[in-house]
């Protein structure tokens with residue numbers, strides 16, 4: 001990029017930060033602002049923003065966590081504007097009495113959790129009635145992975161510069177960031193350095209399979225659903241409910257819950273035998289509510305079409321058979337299933353989602369969609385940009401919603417989307433449907449399926 005005068009980026013960052021703080025305060029004049037300032041440029045941003053607020057009449061105090069190493073020019077600017085700087089001894093009391101706390105302890109240069117000297121300040125910020133604004137990232141979260149090892153500072157608002165960082169998008173770190181406001185400082189990361197992508201409405205609209213004038217049901221794709229069991233017929237019904245709204249021209253059902261499926265969805269092509277005898281499909285979904293019958297899973301894995309493996313299917317699938325497939329495979333575990341596949345605890349997966357999804361994609365040579373509070377999709381092998389779903393909602397934590405997602409995503413696969421696109425488009429529509437269905441109240445998986453057409457219409461504008 002063109003050369004900028006030294007400090008220009010920091011000045012832009014500080015201006016955006018100060019403006020966001022002023023918005024939050026409403027009245028800047030006479031307000032009490034406390035800056036928590038670490039030893040790097042993140043602290044520099046806080047100091048320059050503090051200087052701007054001091055010039056507008058705020059009483060600004062910087063608590064220096066590393067007094068000898070605070071950004072010199074930032075500190076000088078704050079003092080010139082009438083602000084003052086103190087050590088950590090008075091920090092807790094200042095934070096408790098503040099109207100606004102600015103967390104400039106660490107940003108993208110932070111490693112490990114908060115250090116011991118910062119922990120009491122995080123406690124005071126949590127107790128205080130002050131609004132907490134994080135500079136670039138909440139201090140104590142891992143910028144690149146979203147992991148949180150130890151204490152981190154909880155913000156109401158994070159003002160981030162140039163681009164969203166993984167630590168703002170992936171749980172558990174995401175929960176510390178509060179509302180995230182992006183400030184354009186004229187600096188975009190190089191394309192090949194992108195670690196995470198989040199689709200937006202326009203991206204999804206471009207990917208949605210639309211019928212052409214000459215389409216018939218077979219050309220639009222047929223999705224096969226091998227799900228459900230006599231014990232769990234509902235999983236088959238819900239997977240079919242999702243599949244019927246995913247853009248495929250027809251849904252074939254092969255399994256023991258045919259009566260339940262046909263009673264609810266008479267448009268389904270039901271066959272009593274296993275997947276091998278069900279007739280031609282362009283993609284298979286296998287596993288939801290499958291119980292302990294491994295035979296349909298093995299039959300589906302032997303097919304030469306894209307396969308989505310979910311739920312019980314993940315446990316029943318032979319890893320060698322998955323790795324040896326020539327056609328694409330998409331696996332859709334939640335954290336517990338991912339933990340079982342990786343041989344670690346559920347907590348380890350939830351604490352390190354990005355690493356877990358990449359590891360699964362590498363081990364199985366498959367596309368992997370890791371469901372949960374942050375849904376991630378990694379490409380086979382685990383390298384390259386991971387997609388993060390921006391439409392999730394905690395209302396989706398309801399029984400059967402995963403069955404709907406697998407049917408919906410399988411339908412998109414059958415309609416011809418690449419596994420990465422089918423998975424991220426499926427998650428996007430599914431999250432949006434749940435938001436429409438919930439609208440502030442609990443939802444059932446069935447409600448989510450019924451709102452998928454509304455999500456399509458919303459995305460297409």
Ligand SMILES: NC(=O)C1=CN([C@@H]2O[C@H](COP(=O)(O)OP(=O)(O)OC[C@H]3O[C@@H](n4cnc5c(N)ncnc54)[C@H](O)[C@@H]3O)[C@@H](O)[C@H]2O)[C@@H](O)CC1
Pocket residue numbers: 009010011013038039040041042043045105106107108109110111112113114115135136137140161185187
């Ligand atoms: N990269 C850029 O072009 C820009 C960066 N800016 C700011 O600069 C920040 C990055 O600055 P730095 O690279 O100086 O890094 P940071 O300020 O994030 O942190 C680095 C400093 O913190 C110390 N440190 C690391 N982990 C710590 C921990 N857990 N507890 C306490 N101290 C710890 C390190 O020893 C080092 O001195 C960004 O987050 C952003 O706020 C902005 O000014 C805009 C432009």
